[in-house]
Amino acid sequence: MKEKTQSMLLIATGNKGKFTEIAAELSNLGIKYISLADLPKIPECEETGQTFEDNAIQKARYYATHFNVLTIADDSGLEVDALDGNPGVMSARYAGTPCNDQANNAKLIKELTGVAHEKRTARFRCVMALVDPGGNLIGTTQGAIEGIIIDTPRGQNGFGYDPYFFVPQLSKTTAEITREEKNKISHRGQATRKMHDRLKNWKLKVGN
16 A cells, blocks of 8 residues: 555454454444455554553554555453453453363363352453554554353354453353344443544544
């Protein structure tokens, strides 16, 4: 990408499902959306931050400056109160390598052995960062959804810790609801809707 294009937005993910979800929430802004799958492959950004916000900003700045394009990136994960907020930023790599959902979930449930149901409170948290082509942070947004970790997985939808994340007000796990239902309440859905307003204000300021 040789020229800076302010009416184009990179959603910094190669995950088609995540890209589709985020782009759908931002679809009425008159901006062209691209994903990492649309661009030349480069080494992935190393996530060395201590918080979700650190990593989201780090990723957004890395891809924005490399491709010279307005960029959104997010970092998200699971925080379990009985585990002092873990897995946290290590959610995707909780069980070490090789990284996979089955191993991460097995470690999570093992770590919660003997912990009473009412003390298994947890939340999915997401922080999303918007960075301009010059690497300047325009702003961040965040979202969270509260739940309880259960021992037996339920549901076939979603991914990651979803089958074990029970939402009391729904009486379902986040793997038992549809993608559309999940987007309405999820941590990423909340952060994306707030980012919609950030982008709208940015467009007014730059005159796009």
